[in-house]
Amino acid sequence: MFQTDYLLRNLDVRGEISNLKYHSSGHIYFTLKDEKSAIKCVMFAGDAKSLDFKLKEGMQVSVNGRIDIFERDGTYQLYVKTAKEEGRGDLFLEFEKLKEKLCDMGMFDEAYKRPIPAYVKTLGVVTAPTGAAVRDIINVSKRRNPGIGIVLFPAIVQGEDAPASIVKGIKTLENYGVDLIIVGRGGGSVEDLWCFNSESVAQAIFDCSVPIISAVGHETDFTIADFVADKRAATPSQAAEFAVCDISVILTGLGELKRSLIKDMNRILFEKKKDAEFFARQLSALSPVNRLNEQKQRLCNCKNLLNRAMSDSLKNVRHRLEAGAARLHGLSPLKRLSGGYAYVESDGKAVKSIKEVKEGTLLSINVTDGRISARVEDSTPYKQQ
């Protein structure tokens, strides 16, 4: 039916590009829209080759092509042969205008960015209660720290009511008292994400006393909220990674700090003990006991000297005694007998006078080599002269 309609086979359409996808096959898929309507478009690789510019999200273009049905989906779409750029899209202009205004107001200044706390106990999340974004945030957060408290504000993140809902969420969580807030949603078209380009959301993020991480759409999506937020995360998962510390790292660090405390204390104790021992040794070296011992030693030496002197002098005396004895021996009466003298005894008594003997008295005459027995025959006194 479409193919036979002459008009629909050669059509010019003007609109803004959205939902743009460059497929790996070379085909380009997008939606053309204006304020009231939209139509799905496809530009095949063969036709896309002749494009002298790159299609961009939000770009205002006029295209030429034909309307035909897409059997698989049972829809009709515009098969684009050529495209011309018509200047930038309205949404894009609006975005640029707001961005410039807020930038001039200083809302993007680094000076206003609050640091993201390293250890968050309670995390606030403003996002849709269903969908991948909230699950990703919860899963990543709990994996990193099971003890994290998460308070979710189920917000509308698409459509007309979204900005007010997001603003309310930020304020509610700020009042509740969380350490950090993640504001965001999962991927979608530029229109889906548009609420994060609203001035009221930007103002609420800027005014919030709690640090905010924005996480809107995918890596390539940038919104006003991203510029105002204290930190931009490319995805909700990444936001959770920024927000929630890996508890095992914290606990390891804490354990290490505890160990060094103990180690340092032990080292100090050891050193002080060593010092104490050193001083004790020094002190004992100066102790009076040492002088006492020294004196004892001197005393002992003196005693030894005394003993030796004593024994020497004794020896000397003994020597002299022996010498005297020898000389004494030389004076023995027996010695005199050798010169012809004799020693006369009677009844064991020395005979010193004639009066002591009479005729017949037995005499014992001692000479040097023996004894002679004799009897008295006569005795005569020496004549007195």
Add this chain to the structure above:
Amino acid sequence: MNSMSEKKKSVEEMLKGLEETVSELEKDDIPLEQAFKLYEEGMKLASLCDKEIEKVEKKVLSISEGGKVDEFS
């Protein structure tokens, strides 16, 4: 007053304090009394920090516009 503000310390502040205590303790020629004081302070801080890091798994809560808090599932 002092103990109040000490109780209010965040985990980050406590970890930072702990790091400072350790580096103080690492200094040479620290008087023994001072060392004991630092050690005691440090251990207290460490256990406080441990306590502050509650390791119990917590439920995810959902808060409404009016501030009503429910368990989120």
